[in-house]
Amino acid sequence: MFGDLMGMMGKLKEAQQKIEATKKQLDHVLIDEQSNDGLLxxxxxxxxxxxxxxxxxSLLGDKDQLEDYLVLVIxxxxTRATQINEAELAAVAKEGMPNLPGMDQFR
Structure with a gap:
């Protein structure tokens, strides 16, 4: 049993390292978004x-319109960045999780 526990701890540590590496890689994944008319x-x-x-x-003359565009597009x-981030981290976490009894429901 102790050997199993040590093996699980090793797998958890490995999974954490993969998650950290994925987080760093996500710094290089760029998401481009623009307004429907392409002005921002x-x-x-x-x-x-x-x-x-x-x-x-053309947006520089209307402060209110520019602010609305910024809020909408940002x-x-x-939202897109969060979806990508969560999907990538979830995939890495799921892949690296050891088989823990009772945890099948989370896979």
Missing amino acids: KVTLTANRTIKSIEVDA NKAI
């Missing part, structure tokens, strides 16, 4: 760090 573009990582914002000059980009 946002790029962020799958870890939800904004990398760039491009604003068409929220869409964050």
Whole structure:
């Protein structure tokens, strides 16, 4: 039994290392999102760090419209990044989990 426990602990440590490596890789996965008319573009990582914002000059004259565009497009980009982030981390975590009794319901 003790050997099984040590094996499980090793697998958990390995799974944690894979999760950390995946988190670092997600810093390099870029998500591009833009407004329907293409006047505002946002790029962020799958870890939800904004990398760039491009604003068409026509939006610069209307502060309220620009703010609305920013909120809308950034929220869409964050939603996509979160979906990618969660899917990738869940896949790595599931793959690396040892077979623990009673945990089959979570697989």
